[in-house]
Amino acid sequence: MPAAAAPAFLQIRDVVKDFGGFRAVNHASVDIAKGEIFALLGPSGCGKSTLLRMLAGFEAPTAGQILLDGKDVAEFPPYERPINMMFQSYALFPHLTVWENIAFGLKREGQPKDRIAERVDQMLKLVQLSKFAQRKPHQLSGGQQQRVALARSLAKQPQLLLLDEPLGALDKKLREQTQIELVNIVEQVGVTCVMVTHDQEEAMTMASRIAVMSEGRFLQIGAPTELYETPNTRFVADFIGNVNLMDGTLDVDQSDHCVIGCADVKHYVGHGITGSEGMSVTVAIRPEKIHVTRKQPESSEFNAVRARIKEISYFGSFTVFHLVMPSGALLKASQANTQRHRDEELTWGDEVWAHWSRSAHVVLTQ
Amino acid sequence: MKLATSAAFNRWFGRGWLSAGYLFLYLPIVALVIYSFNDSPIPNVWRGFTLKWYVALASDREMLAGLWLSLKIAFLTACGSVVLGTLSAFALVKYRRFRGRTLFSGMVNAPLVMPEVVVGLSLLLMLVSIQRALGFPERGMTTIWLGHLLLGMAYATVVIQSRLQAMPPQLEEAAMDLGARPHQVFWLVTLPMIAQSLVSAWLLTFTISLDDVVISAFLSGPGSTTMPLVIFSRARLGLNPSVNAIATVIIVIVAIGVVAASWLIAHSERRRQREMAEAAHT
Amino acid sequence: MKHLRRWFSGRTAVIALPMGFLLVFFLLPFFIVGKISVSEMETVTFKDIVTYSEGVLQLSIKFGNYFFIAEDPLYFNTYLSSVKYAAATTVLCLAIGYPFAYFMARARRELQPALLMLVMLPFWTSFLLRVYAWRGLLSEGGWVEQLVSWLGLNQVLYALGLLSSPEQLMHTPFSLVLGMTYTYLPFMILPLYANLAKMDLRLLEAAADLGATPWVAFWTVTVPLSKAGIIAGSMLVFIPCVGEFVIPELLGGPETLMIGRVIWDEFFSNNDWPMASSVAVVMVLLIIVPLAIFSKYQAESQERAR
Numbered sequence: 001m002p003a004a005a006a007p008a009f010l011q012i013r014d015v016v017k018d019f020g021g022f023r024a025v026n027h028a029s030v031d032i033a034k035g036e037i038f039a040l041l042g043p044s045g046c047g048k049s050t051l052l053r054m055l056a057g058f059e060a061p062t063a064g065q066i067l068l069d070g071k072d073v074a075e076f077p078p079y080e081r082p083i084n085m086m087f088q089s090y091a092l093f094p095h096l097t098v099w100e101n102i103a104f105g106l107k108r109e110g111q112p113k114d115r116i117a118e119r120v121d122q123m124l125k126l127v128q129l130s131k132f133a134q135r136k137p138h139q140l141s142g143g144q145q146q147r148v149a150l151a152r153s154l155a156k157q158p159q160l161l162l163l164d165e166p167l168g169a170l171d172k173k174l175r176e177q178t179q180i181e182l183v184n185i186v187e188q189v190g191v192t193c194v195m196v197t198h199d200q201e202e203a204m205t206m207a208s209r210i211a212v213m214s215e216g217r218f219l220q221i222g223a224p225t226e227l228y229e230t231p232n233t234r235f236v237a238d239f240i241g242n243v244n245l246m247d248g249t250l251d252v253d254q255s256d257h258c259v260i261g262c263a264d265v266k267h268y269v270g271h272g273i274t275g276s277e278g279m280s281v282t283v284a285i286r287p288e289k290i291h292v293t294r295k296q297p298e299s300s301e302f303n304a305v306r307a308r309i310k311e312i313s314y315f316g317s318f319t320v321f322h323l324v325m326p327s328g329a330l331l332k333a334s335q336a337n338t339q340r341h342r343d344e345e346l347t348w349g350d351e352v353w354a355h356w357s358r359s360a361h362v363v364l365t366q
Numbered sequence: 367m368k369l370a371t372s373a374a375f376n377r378w379f380g381r382g383w384l385s386a387g388y389l390f391l392y393l394p395i396v397a398l399v400i401y402s403f404n405d406s407p408i409p410n411v412w413r414g415f416t417l418k419w420y421v422a423l424a425s426d427r428e429m430l431a432g433l434w435l436s437l438k439i440a441f442l443t444a445c446g447s448v449v450l451g452t453l454s455a456f457a458l459v460k461y462r463r464f465r466g467r468t469l470f471s472g473m474v475n476a477p478l479v480m481p482e483v484v485v486g487l488s489l490l491l492m493l494v495s496i497q498r499a500l501g502f503p504e505r506g507m508t509t510i511w512l513g514h515l516l517l518g519m520a521y522a523t524v525v526i527q528s529r530l531q532a533m534p535p536q537l538e539e540a541a542m543d544l545g546a547r548p549h550q551v552f553w554l555v556t557l558p559m560i561a562q563s564l565v566s567a568w569l570l571t572f573t574i575s576l577d578d579v580v581i582s583a584f585l586s587g588p589g590s591t592t593m594p595l596v597i598f599s600r601a602r603l604g605l606n607p608s609v610n611a612i613a614t615v616i617i618v619i620v621a622i623g624v625v626a627a628s629w630l631i632a633h634s635e636r637r638r639q640r641e642m643a644e645a646a647h648t
Numbered sequence: 649m650k651h652l653r654r655w656f657s658g659r660t661a662v663i664a665l666p667m668g669f670l671l672v673f674f675l676l677p678f679f680i681v682g683k684i685s686v687s688e689m690e691t692v693t694f695k696d697i698v699t700y701s702e703g704v705l706q707l708s709i710k711f712g713n714y715f716f717i718a719e720d721p722l723y724f725n726t727y728l729s730s731v732k733y734a735a736a737t738t739v740l741c742l743a744i745g746y747p748f749a750y751f752m753a754r755a756r757r758e759l760q761p762a763l764l765m766l767v768m769l770p771f772w773t774s775f776l777l778r779v780y781a782w783r784g785l786l787s788e789g790g791w792v793e794q795l796v797s798w799l800g801l802n803q804v805l806y807a808l809g810l811l812s813s814p815e816q817l818m819h820t821p822f823s824l825v826l827g828m829t830y831t832y833l834p835f836m837i838l839p840l841y842a843n844l845a846k847m848d849l850r851l852l853e854a855a856a857d858l859g860a861t862p863w864v865a866f867w868t869v870t871v872p873l874s875k876a877g878i879i880a881g882s883m884l885v886f887i888p889c890v891g892e893f894v895i896p897e898l899l900g901g902p903e904t905l906m907i908g909r910v911i912w913d914e915f916f917s918n919n920d921w922p923m924a925s926s927v928a929v930v931m932v933l934l935i936i937v938p939l940a941i942f943s944k945y946q947a948e949s950q951e952r953a954r
Contacts, residue, residue: 056539056543057542057543058539058542077542078539078542078543079542079543079544079545079546079547080545083543084543084544085540085543087536087539087540089534089536091534091536091537091539091540093537093540093541093555094559095558095559104541104544104546104554105544105545108544108545108546108550109545136641138638138641138642138645139641139642139644139645140645141645141646141647142646144645152544153543156544156545373862376754376862379751380747380750380751380754380755381751383747383748383751384748384751384752384755384763387744387748388766390744390830390833391766391767391770391830391833391834392770393785394778394781394782394785394830395770395773395778395781397781397784397785398777398778398780398781398784401784450665450666450669453662453663453665453666454666456662457662457663457666457667458950459950461659461662461663464659464663466667468947470663470666470667470670471943471946471947471950472943473667473670473671473674473675474666474670475942475943475946476674476939476943477674478884479883479884479887479888479939479942480887480888480891480939481887481888481890481891481892481893481908481931481935482888482891482893483891483893483908483911483912483928484681484891484911484928484931484932487681487911487915487924487925487928488677488678488680488681488928489673489677491677491680491681491684491921491925492673492676492677492680495680512673515669515673516670516673516674519666519669519670527950531950548658549658573772576774577774577775577776579776579893579894580893580894580908583916584915594774594776597776597777597780598776598894598898601776601780601783601898602897602898605783605784605787609777609780610784613774613777613780613781616773616774616777617773617777620769620772620773621769621773623772624765624768624769624772625765625769628761628762628765631761632761632762
């Protein structure tokens with residue numbers, strides 16, 4: 001029997017937040033380990049920002065507890081918590097220089113002047129803005145402002161770092177670059193980090209674990225691959241990446257395989273599921289797992305369907321085929337363009353076969 | 367095509383209207399200045415150039431005493447109005463719900479439009495009632511100051527409130543997040559950001575107090591005659607070139623002040639825009 | 649949670665100080681005016697409503713003043729003419745000020761701060777002095793009078809009833825309305841400009857795209873959107889004009905009855921404080937509706953700006 005594990009560094013226990021009649025956070029619970037980068041992911045209005053604000057101290061939970069290193073943070077106002085936040089709009093003080101912005105938190109602690117100077121210089125070096133120390137925020141570009149905001153939030157060596165849509169204000173090119181830089185800095189410092197985002201790509205690339213939220217609830221918590229390959233609900237399957245969802249009935253359910261009948265196709269799934277025959281289920285298949293060929297595959301009784309190409313979306317590195325199945329339902333299949341010229345160039349209107357392996361499915365009951 | 371001709375018409379009509387409007391606005395001011403140099407007791411008929419009215423102004427004890435008193439009251443009014451205005455602006459912007467908010471909002475805004483005779487009369491009657499009960503205050507500088515404070519507070523609140531509202535709340539949250547207690551947030555973050563509006567409010571309430579006639583008339587006592595009251599009593603009697611002289615002095619000071627302030631603001635704003643544009647290109 | 653209260657301490661003080669000041673120096677005086685309006689005037693000051701002498705508690709409320717106001721047609725006419733002149737001033741300010749603010753808002757972006765400053769400059773200069781200046785300009789024998797005669801305008805104004813005789817411009821309804829319009833014009837222009845400058849010009853482009861001529865677009869898009877500015881400006885002009893004293897005193901004449909002068913005269917000339925109070929109370933009741941509109945507009949514009 002494993003020894004009792006030490007309590008998690010950040011424990012969110014059954015937290016509820018009501019605004020009047022509206023429940024923004026609905027019994028959220030999760031344990032976050034020290035040094036983790038944890039993402040709260042969900043569409044706008046799902047409660048992720050409210051939860052973040054409760055961690056920061058700008059909102060108080062209606063019920064539930066938040067424990068940081070064993071201590072209940074609700075007893076402390078935001079200015080007494082060892083938690084610092086990087087705001088979406090950066091919220092840099094316009095009347096202070098970069099240097100003074102970063103030093104702000106340290107001065108409130110009453111640190112001696114030389115220690116403050118040392119720490120600020122250290123932070124400036126960390127984000128590579130040493131030359132800009134005397135500039136004011138309006139004299140900086142968006143990316144530079146973000147780095148100041150990050151340096152400012154790390155200056156006090158907080159036990160918990162909160163990131164509110166960290167990359168929301170940046171354009172695409174800058175975003176990719178910044179994602180990596182940001183993660184590197186956070187990992188270098190080793191601080192526990194909770195970030196909020198609506199962009200699933202951002203969450204997938206930056207976080208070690210993600211909690212998908214909808215309507216105030218955690219739907220699924222797990223590592224990016226886990227969420228992507230084995231979503232537990234339609235919502236999660238659909239929210240993260242692209243997915244094809246097909247409703248059907250569980251025809252055969254054995255311990256090592258099952259068969260699900262859908263409108264256009266019979267799925268042979270290479271594992272059993274907990275359920276009763278005849279129940280309704282949804283089969284989720286990621287587009288990249290579907291092969292599109294002119295030739296009929298060898299075994300076409302299961303996991304294969306005839307379809308017609310309705311649309312082709314060309315993305316340069318990959319192509320997405322929008323297929324129409326006999327019942328009229330749509331199927332999305334994506335293929336990487338590994339070769340310059342394909343042998344069989346597929347085009348609009350072509351009749352093709354879409355097929356996949358028996359391990360490509362995720363069977364969902366919710 | 368219709369759009370083109372109408373655009374041209376718009377432009378010329380617009381220029382004409384604005385010019386006529388500005389002419390209308392500045393005509394009396396220019397007239398005041400010109401006739402202050404008029405060597406004639408009848409201000410409307412030009413006789414010759416003279417500085418005698420300005421010379422007379424220097425020994426016009428009544429006017430100068432009034433000016434000095436008005437300046438003192440205006441200074442105190444401006445300071446008091448900014449303090450009260452900041453507090454009420456803060457209350458209205460930061461505290462979304464509190465008991466009596468509607469009443470408070472109504473009371474703060476009402477002096478902006480309430481006819482001054484009503485304000486002056488009511489305040490006086492109340493002060494007299496207090497005086498009968500408690501023995502003080504005597505009518506004089508303090509009572510005038512209180513009346514001006516009421517008016518000034520309303521104006522100051524409007525000016526400061528609009529700036530406070532435009533300030534993003536994340537700045538104050540960020541300050542708290544970094545360890546600043548609420549009063550530190552105010553002094554270190556909020557105040558510097560609204561500083562410009564505080565200066566505007568100060569200047570505005572100073573001007574309003576300096577210029578006030580009706581409230582001063584109701585609330586003044588023997589020996590506390592403000593400059594506007596001196597001017598008013600002289601103006602009632604007829605036309606008096608000494609008034610033109612003091613008017614010109616005031617106009618010149620105000621004009622220099624307003625133009626200088628506007629230029630400074632425009633200049634710093636232009637520089638700021640330039641710096642932001644440069645930063646975006648790095 | 650109670651901790652939140654602790655964190656934002658000082659809140660009561662921030663609200664209490666200005667609230668207290670206003671309650672004592674703004675609201676309370678109104679009640680006192682009401683009380684005095686029903687009391688008797690003695691030689692130097694007013695008599696108390698409640699007196700206690702020889703074991704008798706006596707309450708004497710004199711409604712006579714109000715009856716007097718209701719009966720004497722002079723008061724009614726004065727209230728009416730005050731509202732009339734205030735309304736005329738408001739309409740004129742709107743007619744002159746709206747196009748003014750409109751063209752200011754449509755001028756080149758770089759010019760606008762200068763244009764705004766030029767409107768503000770007279771506002772910062774003493775209003776008393778500027779009203780006095782009109783007194784000089786409109787006086788007999790002046791060049792303005794000569795210009796108006798030459799243009800024949802004085803005959804037009806006389807025909808309209810704004811002048812009691814074609815010769816005299818001063819101390820007439822004309823000079824009064826001119827003076828009030830002049831003084832309150834910036835109060836109309838500023839809120840209108842603030843509103844029009846913030847308008848999204850792309851809305852006009854959309855209207856043109858959908859087939860509206862500039863004239864139609866103006867009335868169907870610009871004007872409705874500036875409604876808030878129009879109301880604000882109108883209230884800022886109308887309400888104080890009703891009770892104006894200085895301008896009617898300096899520029900008005902015997903036939904321009906204004907209620908502000910009545911209150912002043914009752915107080916300073918007749919030394920009848922209760923009478924002055926009752927006249928004031930009735931005036932406040934008169935403007936209570938526009939006052940409420942203004943207050944609501946102010947509160948709403950604050951909410952919108954959130």
